[in-house]
Amino acid sequence: MKLAKTLLASAxxxxxxxxxxxxxxxxxxxxxxxxxxxxxxxxxxxxxxQAIDRLSTTYPDVEFVFASAPDAxxxxxxxxxxxxxxxxxxxxxxxxxxxxxxxxxxQVKDAGKFVxxxxxxxxxxxxxxxxxxxxxxxxxxxxxxxxxxxxPDGGNIVILRGLPIPIDQQRFDGFMSGIEGSNIKVLDDExxxxxRDDGFKVMQDFLTRFPDIKAVWTQDDDISLxxxxxxxxxxxxxEMFIVGGAGMQQILNAVANGDALTPVDVSYSPAMIATAxxxxxxxxxxGVHVNGRFILESTLITKDNAAEFLDPNSPF
Numbered sequence: 080m081k082l083a084k085t086l087l088a089s090a091x092x093x094x095x096x097x098x099x100x101x102x103x104x105x106x107x108x109x110x111x112x113x114x115x116x117x118x119x120x121x122x123x124x125x126x127x128x129q130a131i132d133r134l135s136t137t138y139p140d141v142e143f144v145f146a147s148a149p150d151a152x153x154x155x156x157x158x159x160x161x162x163x164x165x166x167x168x169x170x171x172x173x174x175x176x177x178x179x180x181x182x183x184x185x186q187v188k189d190a191g192k193f194v195x196x197x198x199x200x201x202x203x204x205x206x207x208x209x210x211x212x213x214x215x216x217x218x219x220x221x222x223x224x225x226x227x228x229x230x231p232d233g234g235n236i237v238i239l240r241g242l243p244i245p246i247d248q249q250r251f252d253g254f255m256s257g258i259e260g261s262n263i264k265v266l267d268d269e270x271x272x273x274x275r276d277d278g279f280k281v282m283q284d285f286l287t288r289f290p291d292i293k294a295v296w297t298q299d300d301d302i303s304l305x306x307x308x309x310x311x312x313x314x315x316x317x318e319m320f321i322v323g324g325a326g327m328q329q330i331l332n333a334v335a336n337g338d339a340l341t342p343v344d345v346s347y348s349p350a351m352i353a354t355a356x357x358x359x360x361x362x363x364x365x366g367v368h369v370n371g372r373f374i375l376e377s378t379l380i381t382k383d384n385a386a387e388f389l390d391p392n393s394p395f
Contacts, residue, residue, distance in 0.1 A: 104140075105140055105141075105142060106140060106141045106142070106168050106169075106360075106363045106364060107141075107142045107143075107144060107165060107166055107167045107168050107169075108141065108142070108143050108144070108167060108168065108169045108170075108171060108356070108359060108360065108363065109143075109144045109145075109146075109158065109161035109162075109165065109167040109169070109170045109171070109172075110127055110131065110143055110144065110145045110146070110170075110171045110172075110352075110356060111146050111147075111148065111154055111157050111158050111161070111170065111171070111172040111173070111174075112124060112127055112146075112147050112148075112172070112173045112352065113147065113148060113149075113154070113173060113174075113175035114147045114148060114149040115147065116149070117273055117274055117275065117301045118275075118300065118301045118325075118327055118394075118395045119273065119299070119300070119301060119325050119327075119347075119349050119395060120349070121349075121394050121395055122348075122349030122350070122393060122394060122395030123173060123349040123352045124147055125349070125393070125394045125395070126349055126350045126352050126353045127145065127352045127353065127356065128145065129353060130352070130353035130356040130357060131143040131145055131356065134356065134357065134360050138360065138364055141360060141363070141364060143356075144161050144165045144167060146158075146161070148175065150175065150176075151174075151175055151176040151179040151180055154172075154174065154175055154180060155179075155180060155183040158170060158172065158183060158184070158187055159183065159186075162186075162187055162190055162192065167192060168192060168193065168363060169192055169193035169194070169195065169359050169362075169363055170184070170187050170192055170193070170194050170195065171195045171197065171352070171355050171356050171359050172184060172194070172195070172196055172197065173196075173197040173198050173199065173352060174196065174199050174201070175199075176244075177196075177199040177200060177201050177202060177244060177245070178202045178244070180201070181201040181202045181203050181206065184196070184201060184206055184207070185201075185203065185206045188206055188207070188208075193208050193209075193359065193362065193363065194206065194207045194208050194209075195207060195208065195209040195210075195211060195355050195358070195359045196209070196210050196211075197210075197211050197212065197351060197352055197355045198211075198212050198213070198246065198351065198352075199212075199244060199245070199246055200212075200245045200246065208369075208370050209355070209358065209359065209362075209369050209370055209371065209372075209373065210371075210372045210373065211351055211354055211355040211358065211373045211374075211375075212246070212351065212372075212373075212374055212375070213346070213347040213348070213351060213374070213375050213376075213377055214374050214375065214376055214377040215246045215249035215250045215253065215347075215377075216249050216250070216252065216253035217253065217376065217377040218250050218253065218298065218324050218345050218347055218377040219249070219250040219251060219252065219253025219254035219255075219256075219257060219298065220253040220254065220256065220257045221345045221377055221378070221379045222254055222257070222296050222298065222322045222324065222345055223253070223254045223255075223256075223257025223258045223296075224257055224379075225322055225343055225379060226258070226263065226294050226296065226322060227257065227258060227261050227263065229294065229320070230261075230263055230293055230294060232262060233261055233262020233263050233264065234262070234263060234264070234293035234294065235264050235266050235289065235291050235292055235293055236263055236264070236265055236266065236292065236293060236294040236295065236296060237265070237266050237267055237268070237282075237285045237289065237292055237295055237296075238251070238254070238265060238267070238268035238269075238295075238296045238297075238298075239268070239269060239270075239271040239278055239281050239282065239295065239296070239297045239298070239299075239302045239306060240268055240269065240270045240271065240298060241270065241271070241272065241273045241298060241299055241302070242270060242272055242273060243270060247270075247298075250298050250324075251268070251298075254296060254298075263294075266285070266288075266289050266292070267285065267288075267289075269281045269284070269285075271297070271299075271302045271305070271306075273299045273301055273302060274301060274302065274305070275301050275302070275304045275305040276305060277302070277305065278297065278299075278301065278302035278303065278304065278305025278306045278309075279305035279306065279308050279309045280305075280309075281302075281305075281306075282295070282305065282306035282309035282310060283309045283313075286309060286310065286313045286315060291318075292315075292318065292319045293318070293319055293320075294319055294320055294321075294322065295310075295319055295320070295321045295322070296321075296322050297321060297322070297323045297324070298323065298324050299323060299324055299325055300323045300324065300325045300326070300327035300329075300330045300344065301325075301327070302323065303321050303323035303327075303330060303341065304327075304329070304330075306321060307321060307340060307341065310340065311340075316339075316340050317339075319340075320339065320340055320341070320342055321340055321341050322343055322344070322345065323341065323344050323345070324344060324345040324346075324347050324377075325344070325345075325346070325347040325348070325349070325395075326344060326345075326346045326347065326348050326380065326388050326395075327344075327395055328389065328390065328391075328393055328395065330344050331344060331380060331385050331388055331389050332385075332389070334380060334381065334382055334385045335382060335385035335386060335389065336382075337382050342381070342382070343379055343380060343381050344380040344385075345377050345378070345379055345380065346376075346377055346378045346380055346388060347377055348375070349395055351375055354373070354375065355373075358373065
């Protein structure tokens, strides 16, 4: 959240977002996100509502229409309603299923609305005006660099992936490029759907099939929690370590305390939704130019810097 606030402050200074330029007409911004079906999307919902509450107080002539949806059909219906009934001027959307939703989002753009897409890339390039996300290739590359450092002579590892969508592929490609040329061997990789229960099941399968595992890359902290439980139940926590991603508070506390099973994490904060809402608001209200791609850095979180990422108020 520090970064999101800093970004908006910079936009305010650069664009002169002051009372003299405040839009006289009512501005309506739609915000559409997936339902909180796991920790990270729970954080998305939390930080989106935080940003909306803060900006609604600061700019009373800006109205926000917020909706969370459990699946793509409901999310499509929500944004269609935002355009036809609520008359939104802009849409900030984190598409639960970007392939299924690209056409519907393009219709919003074709209707003359400013479109900000968060986190998950659409199947057609150039639909959105603004794209805000974490550094997905960097998330994979940072995890690979750490594992290489810890296994200088190589070793067997397993990978628990997210969902078969572009950002997962970006993370996976970044990781595989990062270990290229080393003696690290990937025994297998399977999708765990960014889900704790699936992480547990996939890790159980890996533990059954592979007697020698030195490291586990989960790319996601929800998956990490499931994998950790499977490893502990098998009594194999001293044989390997896990590198996850996103910055879940439970994982960060373990990192800060020097937990050997989860020695590090890689940042990919759900607070990026707040950054997207704030940048979109600054564009509509103050005319600040925000078109293009805005990528937030993915950082290796260690025992030494974990305190910088801990937020006791965060639900994730």
